[in-house]
Amino acid sequence: MKRTMLITGAGRGIGRALGVFASEQGIDVIALVRAHAGGPGEVFDGVDVTGKDALDRVAAMLGDRPVDLLVNNAGIIGPERQSTLDMDFDGFRHALEVNTLAPLRVVQTFLPNLRAARDRAGIARIVTISSQMGRMNYAKSDRIAYRASKTAVNKLMQGLATDLAAESIAVRVVDPGWARTEMGGPDATVKVEDAAAGIHARAWETDMDSTGTFVDYLGAEVSW
Numbered sequence: 001m002k003r004t005m006l007i008t009g010a011g012r013g014i015g016r017a018l019g020v021f022a023s024e025q026g027i028d029v030i031a032l033v034r035a036h037a038g039g040p041g042e043v044f045d046g047v048d049v050t051g052k053d054a055l056d057r058v059a060a061m062l063g064d065r066p067v068d069l070l071v072n073n074a075g076i077i078g079p080e081r082q083s084t085l086d087m088d089f090d091g092f093r094h095a096l097e098v099n100t101l102a103p104l105r106v107v108q109t110f111l112p113n114l115r116a117a118r119d120r121a122g123i124a125r126i127v128t129i130s131s132q133m134g135r136m137n138y139a140k141s142d143r144i145a146y147r148a149s150k151t152a153v154n155k156l157m158q159g160l161a162t163d164l165a166a167e168s169i170a171v172r173v174v175d176p177g178w179a180r181t182e183m184g185g186p187d188a189t190v191k192v193e194d195a196a197a198g199i200h201a202r203a204w205e206t207d208m209d210s211t212g213t214f215v216d217y218l219g220a221e222v223s224w
Contacts, residue, residue, distance in 0.1 A: 001120070001121070002026065002027070002028055003027050003028065003068040003069070003121075004027070004028040004029075004030065004065070004066060004067050004068050004069070004117070005019075005022050005027050005028070005029055005030065005067075005068065005069040005070075005071060005203075006030040006032065006067045006069070006070050006071065006110060006113075007019055007022075007029065007030070007031055007032065007071045007073055008032045008047075008049050008071070008072055008073050008074040008102075008103075008106055009032070009033070009034075009049070009073040009074030009075065010029075010031035010032060010033050010041075010043075010073065011031075011033035011034060011035060011036075012181075012182065013179070013181035013182060013183065013192060014073060014129065014176055014179055014181060014192055014195055014196055014199070015031075015071075015073040015074070016031075017192045017193055017195070017196035018071065018073065018196040018199055018200060019031050019040050019041055020040050020196070021193070021196045021197055021200050022040075022041075022200055023040035023041055024040075025200070028041065028042070029041025029042065030042050030044070030062070030067070031043045031044065032044050032047040032049070032058060032074075033045050033047060034046070034047060034048055044058045044061070049074045049098065049102035049103075049105070049106055050097045050098055050101070050102050050105075052105065052109075055105065055106060055109045055110075056109065058109075059109050059110060059112075059113070062110075062113055064112065064113070064116055065113060065116070066113060066116040066117035066119075066120050066121075066124075067110055067113035067114055067116070067117055067124070068117040068121060068124055068125065069124070069125045069126075069127065069203055069204065070106065070107065070110055070113075070114060070124075070125070070126045070127070071127050071128075071129070071199070071203065072102075072103035072106055072107070072126070072127070072128040072129060072153075073129045074098065074102065075098060075099050075129065075183075076094070076095055076098045076099065076146075076183075077095075077143065077146050077183050078091060078092065078094075078095035078099075078143060078145035078146040078149070079091020079092065079094075079095070079145060082095075082143055082144050082145035082146065083141070083142075083144065084141055084144055087144075087145070088145075091145065092145040092148075095145045095146060095149045096145075096148075096149050096152065098149075099146070099149035099150060099152075099153055100149045100150075100152040100153045100156065103128050103153055103156065103157070104153075104156050104160075107126055107160060114126070114169055115167065115169070118167065118168050118169055122168060123168050123169070123170060123207065123208065124168070124169045124170070125169070125170050125171075125172070125203060125204070125206050126157075126160065126164075126169065126170070126171045126172070127171075127172050127173075127174055127199070127202070127203040127206065128153060128157050128171075128172075128173050128174070129174055129175075129176055129199065130150050130153060130154055130157075130173045130174065130175055130214070131146075131147075131150045131175055131176075132175045132216070132222055133146065133147045133150060134147050134148070134149075134150030134151040134152075134153075134154055135151075135222070135223055135224065136151060136224060137223055137224075153173075154173055154214065154224060157171050157172075157173050158171075158173075158212055158224075161211045161212030162212065164211075165208065165211060165212075168208060170206045170207055170208055170210065170211035171206075171211050171212060172202065172203070172206045172210065172211065172212075172213055172214075172215065173213070173214040173215075173222075174199050174202050174203070174214075174215055174216070174217060175214070175215070175216040175217065175222055176190070176195040176198070176199060176216075176217050177189070177190035177194075177195055177198075177216060177217050177218075178190055179191075179192050179195040180192055190217070194217075195217050198216075198217030198218055198219075199217050201219070202215055202217060202219060205219075
């Protein structure tokens, strides 16, 4: 029985690398991208995760197809001005829409597909790519819009883990490390291919015993 993974933000960076790696492992990949960029798997382009209509279009095309693993990967760093003392509030709002609200919308949109996979395999999985920058016990304030959006999505995913536990749908938050992507920059310490391989491992090892946990791409527990 071949397994299926749906990835948002799969046109570049970690999302694209994860799609490539998963395809090499024999996983059927459903890639959601804003602009068609090629790559492995079944690509749905023109999908902005903040847009309900675009997500509904993909859901209609998938029908009742099972999705064993949903990966919320799409994200942005936020506006140039994002200090507590000098905030681009429109930019902050957009960061929340992409990094916080969209992952929940994506889950709700494809929940029937996750349930179909659960009925077939006994479990389905949701993984959201977050960041240690959103930890509540980490008081640094640079990129505060990004940090706050990740703190908020962490709480949403924790709540989803609670609400979906009875349905055998496991939810996990994964920090990819400081990955060498367009967002992470050239000085980042983690190769994007290593981050993708680690996320893939952490995702598929997720079970009902580990639902509601926050780990890094190597599997080390991250504090909330």
